[in-house]
């Protein structure tokens with residue numbers, strides 16, 4: 001599934017959904033903006049791709065940072081589990 005981008009301007013509160021990240025607000029020209037990519041889960045929930053592993057709060061499906069569906073955690077081997085949940089990936093959610 002192709003991910004999309006949710007744009008938010010903190011200067012004028014303008015919000016929109018676009019294909020790509022935008023670094024300037026089309027409404028007020030402000031640069032204090034926030035982009036977050038997301039996909040729409042099969043269940044209709046919007047999943048924000050803010051970390052290496054993103055879980056749907058409604059149905060529990062897992063997606064990686066590219067919006068690709070992952071196998072349920074129970075099917076992972078230990079190395080995969082560590083790659084996704086290990087301490088090196090603490091950094092979640094970036095503000096631009």
Ligand SMILES: [Zn+2]
Nearest residue numbers: 009012025028
């Ligand atoms: Zn704006």
Ligand SMILES: [Zn+2]
Nearest residue numbers: 041043056059
């Ligand atoms: Zn879901």
